[in-house]
Amino acid sequence: MSDRIHSDQRTQDPPELTFVMMDGLMDEFSARTRGKQAGKIERIATATGVAGALAGILLGSLLPEPFNLYAAIVGLGVECLGFAIGMALSFKRDWRWIRHARKDTAESMDTDFLKFEEYIHQLRQFPARDRARRHRYIRDRSTRMMSRSARRKDAPNSNDRLRGATSLPFRA
Numbered sequence: 001m002s003d004r005i006h007s008d009q010r011t012q013d014p015p016e017l018t019f020v021m022m023d024g025l026m027d028e029f030s031a032r033t034r035g036k037q038a039g040k041i042e043r044i045a046t047a048t049g050v051a052g053a054l055a056g057i058l059l060g061s062l063l064p065e066p067f068n069l070y071a072a073i074v075g076l077g078v079e080c081l082g083f084a085i086g087m088a089l090s091f092k093r094d095w096r097w098i099r100h101a102r103k104d105t106a107e108s109m110d111t112d113f114l115k116f117e118e119y120i121h122q123l124r125q126f127p128a129r130d131r132a133r134r135h136r137y138i139r140d141r142s143t144r145m146m147s148r149s150a151r152r153k154d155a156p157n158s159n160d161r162l163r164g165a166t167s168l169p170f171r172a
Contacts, residue, residue, distance in 0.1 A: 017126040017134065025119055033112060036093050046086035052078025 038046075056075015060068045097104050123131065 017123070017130050019134070022123075025122070029112075029115060029119070032115070033108065035097075038093070039089065042086050042089040042093070045082050045089065047082070049079045049082025049086060052076070052080075052082055 052075050054075075056072045056079060059075065060072030062068070063071050091098075
């Protein structure tokens, strides 16, 4: 039995360093540092404010004379109420951060740094050769993408070629 356990441990390969694994680590880090998201009522209130503004403008311009003023006033009221509720809920959600901005920033920097060191420690468990190969690949790919985007800015527009052409390859 013990020979079987030892042979299983010897054949077990270390986990492979993949971009999918690194992407998962970055997603986890991003989710942790994202902060509080707007709640359902806050999103609905903001959407109601936008809808009130659009309805007030649209109905105010389409309805006949006495009704367009009422529609614009109701739209303005719905807009103000929706935005006021959304702003109040947003302020309530972020109150701690507003009140203790420096302290929260320092705490988040401490936890982010510790998590960063943990990720670096995890990456250093992989062979240096694999890390170097992947780093070279990302660096070269980034360089190629930047040079391509620079060429696209300098390249003439495809429509410019057609404007100067004397004959078109198809019948107009």
